Amino acid sequence: MPIQKSDADEEKEELDICFVGREIDMLNEPDDLKKHKDEGQWDFVAFPLTKLPPCLEQDGKDLPSEYDLAPSTDYFRQSDQKDRAGEDVGVVSSWISTDSNRVSEEFKNYSADALREETDLAAFWGTYACILPTPDSIDCDRYAAAVNEVLRTQSTQQCRLWLRIPFTVDPQHFDGGLGPQVPAASPPSSPAPPAAAAAAESRHPMEDVPAPANGAAAASASFSNLSDEDNEKERRRVLEQGCTSEDTYDGWHIFKKVKDKCGNPQHLFVALVLTKKLPPFAYLDRWRSERVAAVIIPLECFVENSHGCPQLPYPHTQVVHHFLRQKAKVLLQIAVAPSKDVRNFERYRYCIQKLWDEIKKLNVVERAGHRDQNCLQPPLQPLAENLESGVYSVFETDSVKYARYREALKLALEAKVEERTGQKGPLVLMVVGAGRGPLVTACILAIKEVKMRTEDVKLVAIEKNPNAVITLTDKKQMEANCPFWSKLEIISSDMRQNVNLEKQADIMVSELLGSFGDNELSPECLDGAQRLLKEDGVSIPHRSVSYACPVSSTKLWTEAKKLGEKFLETPLVVYIHSAYFPAVQGAQPVFTFEHYPNKDIDPSNAHNRRHTDVDFTITIDAVVHGIAGFFSADLYGSVAISIVKETYSTDMASWWPIFFPIKGPIFVEKGDKITFSIWRCDDKHYVWYEWLLTHEGKSTDRHNKGGRGHKMGK
């Protein structure tokens, strides 16, 4: 009975489903599986694929030459309800030890055989996924070879492989954590395990996540509820710590090793194990980039509340919450209670249900983001292609954006009225790129607020999309009772073409901005409209600035690649969820465009070409998949709109960020410098960006050369 979520608003939306399962240690009888499933109404169970081989029941000394697989159950017969088959998850034996120095060569081979054969069995049964044991060494060559062999021989309908990886590996797992049944290599490897463990402990200080500080906005952007300033401090603190890539107990490095050795295959995921103590937030954050298919919560992570009920500590809930939103499954690692009290399970399950319920409470923008997460789309080209009515309709619902415009217009009108004292004739207020009229509405509201009379102001709307003009004209007719609407002059034309106007504008207002500021060609459009603005006229907005920061996201990069190689040279608009930003500096300014009356526009457009290099310092070992882009725009006075995280206009929903992918992800180490170089190029018909990244003196190809991946039609 999966927990289903239907959205609060009226629109149909795909149901999101949260799957909560339980991991079973051992099946005593083949028939146990069904019983376990029914207990506590789990959506799925993770069950051991095989029985412990007889040779390991004792000391494991007399290994047979071949692994003799003994299935724990007849899964296919067990899952009699056919539509349930394929939800459950098979667990490969935990005694498997393929690479540790502590075990014999013979046992390593035996283990690698077992890993392959058990995974094959899960694929044969068609389980939804198969959980592989945590590699027992950072040098996991044999482990990766076995995984590769499985991936090579399985048919395309194979099940997913979930690597069980804890945030931080218990040093004992590598050094001395072998079960009694696993034979140690003789002679045992030299350094005493406790010492190694102690050393590891000091190299990688485990600690609780800092206590929450302020606000839910930050929470949605990071596991840590720190303010942005604190976040930067925290990033710097992590950077200055002694931990380096030699940090062999960090789960992320282990996962990366296996992934790299296997060539980053499509079917390989993480089943991320929560630890009682969580690592510093930069270490947590880094998992946002990976394909986390499941979060495994061991019993020890739960605490008791005042009623004696289990609950997760707040930092843990933050982590689970993030991955739930990313559609990961939750797997509770809870042994059968001695009393076999079913309600006992239900209380744990309820903890996750409560978390899921919170997702329903997301506000409109967060919900839209939840829906659109990681969904890539090439930027709109409203200049080259006419927008659809439905697109206008979505944009028009952004009350935050238009409230800011109204505020800016009010201030501008007040200033202009004072400035024009004594001058004759109405003030000319011109909306360029009026669409279906939302800025006209904002203008009229501002005019009313400053109490101007009909004869004080002449309102003009210019729009190039003939069908939007039809709707705008229709709206004018419907609003005939409003004197400002009824006197509105509608001009159906491109603002850059010859427009016959009696008067130039005192105030020109536009909303031509894209996710990266100028990427919908506001500079070119507004240049073309400058002759319609008086010499002392005001442009709203008068400045736009684009921002960038390095981003790590296996998900976004993989999705872009899936679209085709070309899309790795295309800026893509996306609500970035499965990602994190591994730079100390956060988002840095890239290009600035100023819009003031300027009669001497260079027809060659040379003044709109740009080139910038932006430097970043990396906080933590990471893989950089590209650059995330944002913008802010100054409307008038101190009124601005922004999608840059640090200055974000809360609840503004019109823009998601932009993602500039790079063709090959780059592995960067803590403290490395990385430079983002970007060019804004143009020819007679198009404008496009070219970009590259430089790391340790080595540059990537220059991406999107000549606009081969993507260009914007003028």
Added chain:
Amino acid sequence: MPIQKSDADEEKEELDICFVGREIDMLNEPDDLKKHKDEGQWDFVAFPLTKLPPCLEQDGKDLPSEYDLAPSTDYFRQSDQKDRAGEDVGVVSSWISTDSNRVSEEFKNYSADALREETDLAAFWGTYACILPTPDSIDCDRYAAAVNEVLRTQSTQQCRLWLRIPFTVDPQHFDGGLGPQVPAASPPSSPAPPAAAAAAESRHPMEDVPAPANGAAAASASFSNLSDEDNEKERRRVLEQGCTSEDTYDGWHIFKKVKDKCGNPQHLFVALVLTKKLPPFAYLDRWRSERVAAVIIPLECFVENSHGCPQLPYPHTQVVHHFLRQKAKVLLQIAVAPSKDVRNFERYRYCIQKLWDEIKKLNVVERAGHRDQNCLQPPLQPLAENLESGVYSVFETDSVKYARYREALKLALEAKVEERTGQKGPLVLMVVGAGRGPLVTACILAIKEVKMRTEDVKLVAIEKNPNAVITLTDKKQMEANCPFWSKLEIISSDMRQNVNLEKQADIMVSELLGSFGDNELSPECLDGAQRLLKEDGVSIPHRSVSYACPVSSTKLWTEAKKLGEKFLETPLVVYIHSAYFPAVQGAQPVFTFEHYPNKDIDPSNAHNRRHTDVDFTITIDAVVHGIAGFFSADLYGSVAISIVKETYSTDMASWWPIFFPIKGPIFVEKGDKITFSIWRCDDKHYVWYEWLLTHEGKSTDRHNKGGRGHKMGK
């Protein structure tokens, strides 16, 4: 309220939905749209996008220089329920005449403008689709140019373009069918319209489809319920008729013209108009290949039944039934009745509902085909990759196949028992590639039927997939009460490898066949197993033959291309629905493989290489997209299994046909010869097909050279 269909069996299946809409001639008021929608509970309406321009209300003589679009409604405001927006269909003005010689140059330009602007309006409103008028000439350059312009400037979110194409165009539409408002060119073009119409009538004899003959099986394969023999006669008759590609009134040629001129764009579909009289079935059949998004049924197609209720003639229902299964929408062209009796509409809607209900009555195989239609998949490679339990499980449900095997086994056992009279020791019956055991079950049933005793027979099963062996062993244990099961010898090995057997087999039975017979490498496997068969032993099957015939299917070809260029060089398994077979000969044999005891197998495998050329004669102008492949296999005596249409084993569900695409579709004319050349190649590790088509002395590339698209691992 779309008619929903949930499947009769227990498995979850995607809901199929049948959409029935009504076309509205004219909106008197903008508000009429909602009223029309509610009438008769239509799933959608097709409504005119614009009002008749004032200049055309009279004689259309004073055309303005530009088309002045006047929307018929404010669609976006009308569709207040947001989730309904996007279901309706906008209709572009029917007076548009872009290419006919009968209208003035000025009017042609005016028409082309209107076509573009109205389509833009539909895209702006975001209607589900937009119906374009039937081109008014077979030389429709200007029409295609306007469509191209629309496709070029629309954003990617544009609506679909549905070309309204009748099976046969009324000659008046080209020659004299202009409305009173459309100005004729002066001087009018020379030949008198009625004469032209009469000439057309004689060139393309309209006639009713021949009366149904026998059975529903043929119906699902063709619009005509003729027997296959009759079908071939009918194909020959069409071929011998005088109609040629000069047949300018054939709707298919017109659609092809527009499609070709526009480069076959993704967003272009047919809205196929039923005519009261239907053309010969080869003309109907040809539409199976095209992307028919909707079937438009004019009122005149309906007849009255004895209760005075409207119903469709049987041939018409066959056509609608086919396209319903192909997920086309149905659009009824029914004017508002003078009485405005809502129930009147409901009666027409009910006709379609009844047809849809019949789809629910499909048998298991037909339902599986309905679900899988046009869904392409690379062939299974059970030799190179181990199959999943779920795949075995699906195959095992094919009762028809195993009944045939049982019958063949029974006959073979009887013959062997007689032959061996006096010989000592049990008869050895060997299943090679036993999987989870369905052929073992068939063997045991046959043994019981011929009343052999346990000591008379030794049953051996060889299987290479270790996980299938686990299930088979498990089954043996469960069937311990059956003496044949409990004495079964299970050998976990590849049949080609050294198997230690006391005795050779008297009968060897296998089911290693693929959709194209030998494509799962049964020849190579059975060669390897020959040494396990006595010199006078029997192989079941003892022969397999592959078959091929040219196929026309825009749908299959487009889907293959979508998967990637490589897939145009890959044989693909598919239930072929949206297709037809334009060759007189039907399916012709390609490769034959015989399986008799043969101790002297050439280790080079040269004897399994093949090359064949197969000739076909084309019945009707068509576009060939590739070759469809089938197989038949002789099991024993006269017992055979077949997926060749002419000899199809009714209700056998294990195999869909195979599709060999070609990289570029070929236009062929009635009476043309076309030759399919195919090679079966191999190297040390792989077997693969290479193929090409030769038409009028010109050959395509040799496809899949060296197995670059697809090869089967030995």
